[in-house]
Amino acid sequence: MAKPLTVIDKIWNSHAILEREDGDTLLWLDRHYVHEGSNHGFGQVAARKATVARPDLTFGIADHYVPTRGREHGAANAEIRHMIELLSTNTSQHGVNLFGLDDPRQGIVHVTMPEQGLTLPGLMIVCGDSHTSTHGALGAYAFGIGASEVAHVLMTQTIWQKRPKLMRIRIDGRLGPAINAKDLALTLIARIGTGGATGHAIEYAGEAIRNLTVEGRLTLCNLSIEAGSRLAIIAPDEKTIGYLRGRSYAPEGAQFDRAAEQWLALKTDPAAVFDREVVVNAREIEPSATWGISPEQALPINARLPDPDRVPDENRAQAIRAALDYMDLKPGMAMNEIPIDRIFIGSCTNSRIEDLRAAAAVLAGRHAAIPGLVSPGSMLVKVQAEQEGLNRIFTQSGLEWSDSGCSMCVGMNGDIVAPGERCASTANRNFKGRQGPGARTHLVSPAMAAAAALTGRLTDVRPLLEGRAP
Amino acid sequence: MIPFITLEARACPLPMANIDTDQVIPARFMKRPRSEGGYGPYLLHDFRFDTNGVQKPGFAMNDPRYQAAEIFIARRNFGCGSSREPAVYALVDYGVRCVIAPSFGDIFASNAIRNGLVPAAVSDEDAELLLQSGSVLAGQPIRVDLADQKIYAGNLVVDFVIPAQWKARLLNGWDDIDMTRSYADRIETFATGYQRENPWVVPRR
Ligand code: SF4
Numbered sequence: 001m002a003k004p005l006t007v008i009d010k011i012w013n014s015h016a017i018l019e020r021e022d023g024d025t026l027l028w029l030d031r032h033y034v035h036e037g038s039n040h041g042f043g044q045v046a047a048r049k050a051t052v053a054r055p056d057l058t059f060g061i062a063d064h065y066v067p068t069r070g071r072e073h074g075a076a077n078a079e080i081r082h083m084i085e086l087l088s089t090n091t092s093q094h095g096v097n098l099f100g101l102d103d104p105r106q107g108i109v110h111v112t113m114p115e116q117g118l119t120l121p122g123l124m125i126v127c128g129d130s131h132t133s134t135h136g137a138l139g140a141y142a143f144g145i146g147a148s149e150v151a152h153v154l155m156t157q158t159i160w161q162k163r164p165k166l167m168r169i170r171i172d173g174r175l176g177p178a179i180n181a182k183d184l185a186l187t188l189i190a191r192i193g194t195g196g197a198t199g200h201a202i203e204y205a206g207e208a209i210r211n212l213t214v215e216g217r218l219t220l221c222n223l224s225i226e227a228g229s230r231l232a233i234i235a236p237d238e239k240t241i242g243y244l245r246g247r248s249y250a251p252e253g254a255q256f257d258r259a260a261e262q263w264l265a266l267k268t269d270p271a272a273v274f275d276r277e278v279v280v281n282a283r284e285i286e287p288s289a290t291w292g293i294s295p296e297q298a299l300p301i302n303a304r305l306p307d308p309d310r311v312p313d314e315n316r317a318q319a320i321r322a323a324l325d326y327m328d329l330k331p332g333m334a335m336n337e338i339p340i341d342r343i344f345i346g347s348c349t350n351s352r353i354e355d356l357r358a359a360a361a362v363l364a365g366r367h368a369a370i371p372g373l374v375s376p377g378s379m380l381v382k383v384q385a386e387q388e389g390l391n392r393i394f395t396q397s398g399l400e401w402s403d404s405g406c407s408m409c410v411g412m413n414g415d416i417v418a419p420g421e422r423c424a425s426t427a428n429r430n431f432k433g434r435q436g437p438g439a440r441t442h443l444v445s446p447a448m449a450a451a452a453a454l455t456g457r458l459t460d461v462r463p464l465l466e467g468r469a470p
Numbered sequence: 471m472i473p474f475i476t477l478e479a480r481a482c483p484l485p486m487a488n489i490d491t492d493q494v495i496p497a498r499f500m501k502r503p504r505s506e507g508g509y510g511p512y513l514l515h516d517f518r519f520d521t522n523g524v525q526k527p528g529f530a531m532n533d534p535r536y537q538a539a540e541i542f543i544a545r546r547n548f549g550c551g552s553s554r555e556p557a558v559y560a561l562v563d564y565g566v567r568c569v570i571a572p573s574f575g576d577i578f579a580s581n582a583i584r585n586g587l588v589p590a591a592v593s594d595e596d597a598e599l600l601l602q603s604g605s606v607l608a609g610q611p612i613r614v615d616l617a618d619q620k621i622y623a624g625n626l627v628v629d630f631v632i633p634a635q636w637k638a639r640l641l642n643g644w645d646d647i648d649m650t651r652s653y654a655d656r657i658e659t660f661a662t663g664y665q666r667e668n669p670w671v672v673p674r675r
Contacts, residue, residue: 014664022638028660028664040504040556130551146577146580146584148555149580156650156657157661158650158657160650162633162635194550195546226551228547228550249674255669259670322486410497411497429492429551437498
């Protein structure tokens with residue numbers, strides 16, 4: 001009998017061209033996504049006077065530096081404009097497809113590519129961005145790479161990799177009302193640590209994962225890199241198929257049906273062995289937020305901040321002190337007393353239509369106590385949200401509604417949080433200065449960001465949803 | 471790429487965990503071309519300088535003992551976060567050739583290898599010993615021997631771990647792209663067969 005395999009092994013094996021003596025495998029890549037930050041990779045191609053091997057499998061998108069407010073006035077400054085233009089020049093020079101600044105499909109790479117049906121189950125996908133783990137939500141083997149690897153992929157459409165170790169995270173049971181994939185991810189990262197899955201590829205399984213929508217799965221896989229895992233995957237099921245049918249670049253008609261059959265067969269064999277298994281009970285998950293400067297510094301909304309003087313491990317105590325100090329918070333303080341100055345709803349983690357609906361459900365008919373920015377994940381999400389009237393809910397509550405891009409997740413386009421300001425953000429990183437020098441970030445779900453907007457502090461969203469559709 | 475065999479140099483102790491690549495080089499500097507003066511000046515910029523661009527005296531990189539350090543020592547999960555290779559460029563351009571830590575972000579480590587920077591993984595205990603070692607704190611050179619996978623700091627000798635593939639590449643100064651190109655025929659044969667059997671893998675448009 002054939003050796004039982006995981007879904008991760010199966011995709012790996014179907015893309016392995018050859019194995020070198022030292023154990024590195026040369027893998028074939030179905031898709032390569034590039035963005036403004038890929039300029040170093042293109043630079044290396046130019047330095048070798050080489051060409052792009054498979055421009056038909058390479059897709060560019062402008063997201064990190066694009067303006068989100070007043071797009072008609074152009075980029076914030078000449079340096080930023082240059083980054084966007086550089087991407088256009090590089091892609092057009094090599095005949096690479098581009099969703100540029102003026103394309104109606106423009107958006108954040110990890111939102112647009114699934115939305116366009118470019119990300120499909122069973123494909124091997126890379127992008128010079130760590131959150132490429134997102135695409136695993138559709139059953140693809142997708143991981144982030146660095147600039148030298150980008151250059152290698154551009155020139156060869158392949159990559160050398162060593163087989164990752166395997167980790168399965170099973171979430172048993174059902175998530176409670178108003179608890180979502182973001183709460184789940186933050187809880188997981190807090191439990192296993194930011195290095196907890198380093199060197200591993202994760203497969204998510206279990207009842208709570210099956211019950212997540214595709215959008216929730218995208219959020220969960222997106223955050224897997226914050227636990228150190230370069231890739232995470234959820235085996236395709238009927239929901240995956242339903243999400244992909246009819247998407248622009250996905251196969252059509254009979255070819256789609258044949259592909260779907262192949263996709264549904266992509267499952268981990270029951271006897272397959274993982275190097276590590278983690279089991280979590282979904283009922284233990286509560287609405288959560290980060291309080292510190294690492295995604296692992298997350299707690300349930302009704303908890304209190306840790307007291308470093310009571311932590312026996314001196315290194316850990318030191319890390320807590322450094323975080324409290326940067327965040328200007330006191331040991332033992334209640335999470336839901338932490339004041340918030342502004343909110344940001346956006347980023348490749350939480351800017352899809354379902355995320356915007358979840359925030360709007362909390363905000364409808366209410367007024368925000370603090371300012372905030374809502375940036376949809378793609379221009380198509382923007383159109384859909386406007387058709388559903390979500391934009392009016394945001395603007396009537398006092399929030400700003402903008403175009404699509406990475407925006408305040410990383411501040412590269414000029415959307416930054418002021419020094420010392422405290423922002424409840426639906427993005428994925430609360431690193432020091434991530435949203436701007438001196439900015440303080442609390443990571444939350446879209447519903448929790450909306451709740452914080454209403455009260456001006458971190459707030460349990462559940463009471464605010466009573467009597468409202470979830 | 472220049473082969474890496476042994477390195478004898480000063481080490482700069484950074485007793486912190488989770489130094490992410492956003493700290494190693496803040497995003498706002500990545501718009502600058504590397505060709506103009508390199509990324510060394512931006513390395514750990516916000517730890518080194520205050521908002522007025524003045525050196526912060528308490529930070530190790532600003533301490534005279536650790537000037538011209540070619541080795542950095544840190545706690546677990548160095549280089550986690552963003553895949554930005556400019557983090558490695560900043561280290562390399564500053565003159566760093568080896569980072570010693572209990573663990574590294576996966577993408578950071580593979581970026582490092584491609585730029586001749588050694589990510590030397592030691593145990594948590596050994597990282598602490600090195601961070602407190604008299605030679606390190608005195609700014610005396612320590613030695614990293616890649617072939618033997620050992621670090622010598624005064625009387626202290628510790629082992630480090632590095633995957634065999636990476637070690638070979640660093641020792642030989644291999645270039646991946648040339649190696650891959652030598653397999654061009656096999657790649658071509660694979661791709662043709664694979665795409666014929668699975669026509670849906672090619673984008674519809
Ligand atoms: S939204 Fe943020 S995390 Fe996502 S790709 Fe853009 S910068 Fe990276």
